[in-house]
Amino acid sequence: MMLWAGVLVASAGCYLLKLAGLSLPQRWLQDERIQRTVPLLPIALLAALVAILTFSTGHRLVLDVRAAAIAVAGIAVLLRAPFLVVVASAAATAALLRLL
C-alpha cells in the first residue's frame, strides 16, 4: 500500500514539475539562482546514489564485489558502451566474483 502511495505521489510530483515548466511565467524560472542550482541537482544526486549503492550496506560502509563492478562499469562508460552494456558488465562482474 505504502509502495503504491509512493509510486503515485512521486509520479504526480514529477508530472507537476514538467507542467510547471510549460505553464509558470517564464521570468520566474529564468531566475539566475534557479538556472544555476537545478542543473547541479542531478549531478549531485546521481553521484551520491552511485557512492551509497556501491560502498554501503544498511548503515555500514563496505568494500565488496560491487566496488570491482563499478570500476568495470566505469571503464565501459569511458569506452562509450551503450547503457545496457554498462549495467550488464557491472552485474556480470559481481556475479563472477561471487562464484570464485
Add this chain to the structure above:
Amino acid sequence: MTGTTSPARGGIVRDALGIGVASGAYALSFGALSVTAGLSLPQTVALSVLMFTGASQFALVGVIGAGGSVWAGVATAALLGTRNGLYGVRLSSMLGARGLWRLVAAHFVIDETTAMAIARDNVADSRFAFWATGIALFALWNLGTLIGALATHVLPNPKVLGFDAAPPAAFLALLAPRLRAREPMAIAIFAGVVALACVPFVPAGIPLLIVAALVVLLGVRPWQGRSK
C-alpha cells in the same frame, strides 16, 4: 501548412526511433531493477507510464531497493525531476501547446525530447521532433519496462546474478554525460563523499536529501565574481 514535408522530417523520425530503441534497452534494466528492488509488476509498469522520466524512476527504486524509506525515494525522484521543469522554459514558446494539449505535452518534457526539439532551426520542425521523439520513446520505454520486469519475475535469485551491482552502474551511466567539465566533476565527488559520510548516522535515503540541501545552499549563494 500540412502536406509540406520538409526534408528534415525523415531524419527526425529516424533519430526519434533510434533514441526510442536505445531507451527501450535502458528500460529493460529499469524493469529488471524495479522488480528486484521489491516493486510489483503493476507498480513497475505504472512508474514507466505515469512518471516517465528515467533518472527519477531509477532513483525511486534505487532508494527502496537499498532499504531506504519510500518517502526518501519519492523526494529524491522529485528532486531529480526538477530539471524537467527548466526544460519547459525553453520548450513552452516553441511548442505553443494550449489547454488539453499542454497537459499531454507536459508528460513528454524530458531530456531526450528537449534535446531533439531545440536542435531544430524552425518551430515546425521543433514541434515535430518533440512529438515524434515523445511518442517513440513512450512506446518503447514502456515496452522495455514490461519485458524487463516480466523476465526478472521468473528469475529465482536476482542477487546471485549480480543485480545488486547493477543500480550503481546504471546511475554512473546516467551521470557520466553530465561530467564533461571540472565544476560538475568536483560537485559529483563532493556529493559522493558527503553521502557516504552521512550513511552511518541517518536513516537510509536521507543522505541523498542532505546532499540536495547542500547543493541548493551552494547554488543560491551569490557567487562573487563567478559569472565573468
